Amino acid sequence: MALAIYGFLPQRRKVEQAGISYEFSIIKDKLTLGLSTFPILKNAVKPTQQLEEDNENGCFDWMDEETDKYKKYLSKLDPNNAKEQDHYKVLGLTKLRFEATAAQIRTAYRQKVLKYHPDKGNSTDGLRSESVFACIQKAYEQVGVSEDKRRAFDSVDPTFDESIPDSGDLNLTNFFRLLSPVFERNARFSVNQPVPSLGDENSDRQHVEHFYDFWFNWKSWREFSYLDAEDKQRGEDRWERREIEKQNKAEREKRRKKDLKRISTLVEIAYSTDPRIAKIKEEEKNRKQQMKEKKRKERELREATELELKRQRERDLEEEINKKNEEEKKALQAKQQKKKFLSTQRKRIRDLASNANYWLNSSSVVAENSDRVFAISEQIERLCLNAEVDELVSLCERLTNISVYEEALKMLKECSNPEFSNNSKNLNNGVLKNQSSSNDDKSSIWTNLELQLLVKAVNLFPPGTQERWKQVSGYINEHNGEEIKRSEKDVIKQDYNFEEEINKKNNCEWTPLMYSAYLGHRELCQLLILKGAKVDECNERNQTALMLASSCGAVEVVRILLDFSADLNRQDQYGRSSLHYAVKYYHTIVVQLLLERGADPNLADCNESTPVLAACENGDEKILACLLEYYGNPNKRNKQGMDAYSLAIDEKLQSLLQTLTQILTNGRCTACTDRTPRKGSIEELIRELDRMNARLGSFLI
Structure with missing residues (x-):
């Protein structure tokens, strides 16, 4: 397990x-x-043995030879001023310098230690072994121990050439010869490796663009901390070290920006004088010119095609118009010819009747029988007005064979009667049908006067009245000035339609009640409400009949709407209530009536403006008194941050507002939470306000 x-x-x-x-x-x-x-x-083999063998054989060809000049240089070094020495030269690495690897630096250091260490017996060349070894130790600590310290020294390498050629010295022959070494020298400081070379005149476009893209976005690791004026570690306290570091950072940043500007200048000079860039620009210019020329040709071809299509459409339209005009011309000619032929046939039948003496025996008989002649003439004129050409031709042929008056009159009546003529029958049937339909349409349309009479009659003769609809129709026909008389069926039908469409809206979504309220028709508003009109119906601006009546000052209409439970504090699309409209248009009585019925004087619109603010802006003292009496708040502010005191139009109104507010505040019970006005009527308050107004007015004058 x-x-x-x-x-x-x-x-x-x-x-x-x-x-x-x-x-x-x-x-x-x-x-x-x-x-x-x-x-x-x-x-x-042992490392020491290998180094000794290499040293004996002289196989370190990358190290400097220890000449008298080198020993003289070492003798002049001061370990207390180690920053001034060339660390690579001290270690014998002037051939490699920044290219030396860490292993090579360690090897060089070991070689120098073996030779110049004070404990070694062979370090006697007249040199100060302790100071020389200290300088060697300082050099190794700077470039061989820490990568950051080595970069700090490499950044300010005294042998580094920072010069760049002037743009005037560059030409097509020496461009690559002068600039290639400069870019190679500065490539050592690049963060991104490897660094692309400048190339030559045969380099392709991709290589050139990559080269300049790299150098325009060049990132350098070069920093100048080695040149710090003071060492922050020598500061006595934290504050002093912080200040030293702050100064050192400022100096480093200046040197870094200067170096970046130098590189930027180098790249710009190279880019502006590079013959390959000039060639690329020329090729790009030619390519753009070719593209532009190609687009121009395509545009011209397209415009030519569109112009040809437009001309073709114009030609087709012109041909169509000419064809249509030709057809209209032919139709007009045919119509005129038909009209002319019709006139000829009409004249023929009239001449035929006149020549036949109206089918009477003698001229004396014509004078004695004028009624019979009139009957023949009437039938002939009817035929001339209604009959077609073929009918007139056929009728003339038939009348030539008739000599008796009665036969001629009978034939004319038969031809003029729609029942005996097929063509006239269809025509007359259509005319009669149109006339009957037009009469029906006319009789079905009720005028505004008839509708008002219908409303009055329906309320004058309530349900239960004997022969009610007969009396209603009689009342309408008696007071209506139109020729059309309304029957009982018409009245009953219209009454039902009236009840259904009483809340129907027009294009602006106004109902009949809204129009009546806006025009101030008290009785009509009452009748419409009794017939089922909706009191709080809104139009396209979300306005009710109460708002419209309040805006025009129709006090009685407002009273009726309030009696039928109209919404007092309903707001339109701008947030205005009926009280807002009454205050805006200076209707004091309407304002008082709305406040008595419970309107809110502190209701704000979309602009955060209340009726109190609107009254102050209008300068209406009486309306302001009414609003304050019903707990209007003068301290509320609109969106502009203005209250009633700042909206008052003059000093006089401001003084009245302050005085009135104090009076009302002192007269109210602070524990009262309802909106009942203080003791005394609004009229008394207004009279008191008038007296204060007179006193303050004389004082201000």
Whole structure:
């Protein structure tokens, strides 16, 4: 069971008896014991032995030779002023300098230690071993121990050439020869490696664009902390060290910006004088010119095609118009010809009747029988007005064979009667149908006067009246000046339609009640409400009949609407209530009536303006007194931050407002929470206000 549970048995370590790991462990053990690594590692030698052999053979060709000049340089060094020395020169690395690896720096340092350490016996060349070794130690600590310290020294390498050529010295022949070394020198400070080279005149466009894109976005790790004037570690306290660091950072930033400006100037000079860039710009210019020319040709071709299509449409339209004009001309000619032929046939039938002596025996008989002649003439004129050309031609042919008056009159009547003529029958049927439909339409339309008479009659003769609808129709026909008389069925039908459409709205969504309230028709408003009109119906601006009546000052209409429970504090699309409208248009009685019925004097609109603020802005003292009496708040502010005192139009109104507010505040019970006015009527308050107004007016004058 224990074998099945994970963790009970220790894991066995698998040791490979052969391979690189096994051989490495054996070599390490033998080196630790000082034994030979043969036969596993045949060429293993001690590091000291290798260095001595290399030194004897002179195989460190990357190190400087220790000449008299070098020894003289070492003798002049001061360990207390180590910042002034060239650390790479001290270590013998002037050939490599910043390209030297960490291993090479350590090797050079060991070589110098072996030679110049004070404890070594061979360090006797007349040099101060302690000071020289201290300088070597300082050099190694600067460039061999820390990467940051080495970068600090490399940033201010005294052998680094920061010069850049002038743009005037560059031309097509020496551009690459002069600028390539400059970019190679500065590439050492780039954060991103590798750095693209400048190239030559045969470099492709991609390489050139990549090169300038890299250098225009160049990021440098170069920093100038090595040149700090003071070492912050020498500060006595934290504050002093902080100030030293602050000054050092400011100086570093100045040098860094100066170096970035130098690189930016170098790149701009190279970009402006690079023959490859000029060639690329020329190619780009030619390409754009070709594209522009191509677009111009396409545009001209498109415009030419559109112009041709437009001309073709104009030609087609002109042909269509000409064709239509030709057809109209032919139709007009045919119509004129038909009219002319019709006139000829009409003249023919009239001449036929006249020549036939109206089918009487003699001219004396014509004078004696003028009625019979008139009957024939009437029938002929009817036929001339209604009959077609073919009918007139056929009739003339038939009348030539008739000589008796009665037969002629009978034939004319038959032809003029729609029942005996197929063509006239269809025509007359259509005319009669149109006339009957027009009469029905006319009779179905009720005028405003008839509707008002209907409302009055319906209320004058209430349900239960004997022969009610007969009396209603008689009342309408008696007082209506129209020719159309309304029957009982028309009145009943219209009454039902009236009840259904009494709340119907027009294009502006106004109902009949709104129009009546706006025009101040008290009786009509009452009748409409009794017939089912909705009191709080709104128009397109969300205005009710009460708002419209309040705006025009219709006191009786407002009273009726309030009696029928109209909403006092309903607001339109701008947030204005009926009280807002009454205050805006200076209707004092309406304001008083609305306040008595419970209107809110502190109700704000979309601009946060209350009726109190509107009254102050209008300068109406009596309305302001009414509003304050019903607990209007003069301290409320609108969106502009103005209250009643700042909106008062003059000093006189401001003084009245302050005095009135004090009177009302002293007269009210502070524990009262309802909106009942203080003792005394509004009229008394207004009279008191008039007296104060007179006194304050004389005082201000």
